[in-house]
Amino acid sequence: MFSRKIRVEYEADGQRHPAPLKWLDSFSMRNFTNAPIFDETLPVADGTIEIGARVPLAELKSAMEDWFRRKGYLPKDTSLMITE
Numbered sequence: 001m002f003s004r005k006i007r008v009e010y011e012a013d014g015q016r017h018p019a020p021l022k023w024l025d026s027f028s029m030r031n032f033t034n035a036p037i038f039d040e041t042l043p044v045a046d047g048t049i050e051i052g053a054r055v056p057l058a059e060l061k062s063a064m065e066d067w068f069r070r071k072g073y074l075p076k077d078t079s080l081m082i083t084e
Helices: 021-028 036-040 057-070
Strands: 004-012 015-018 041-045 048-051 079-083
Touching: 004 057, 021 041, 021 057, 036 041, 036 057, 057 079
Parallel strands: none
Antiparallel strands: 004 015, 004 048, 004 079, 041 048
């Protein structure tokens, strides 16, 4: 649907894992993030989202990390990686 395919992974214990679809769905629901710039995000599968051309990757990563930590999905000692 959107032109950019993005891989979302987190690193834990030295290994990379795809972000579960449940996490991506939770983030993409605007009533939770309340940020219209992220309306152009569509979770496709574990570790994969599609986004529109206007979505800035740095802001997306920051917002996802914040949301995942607030939801208790992503522990403080793990990092999130987003690649196009």
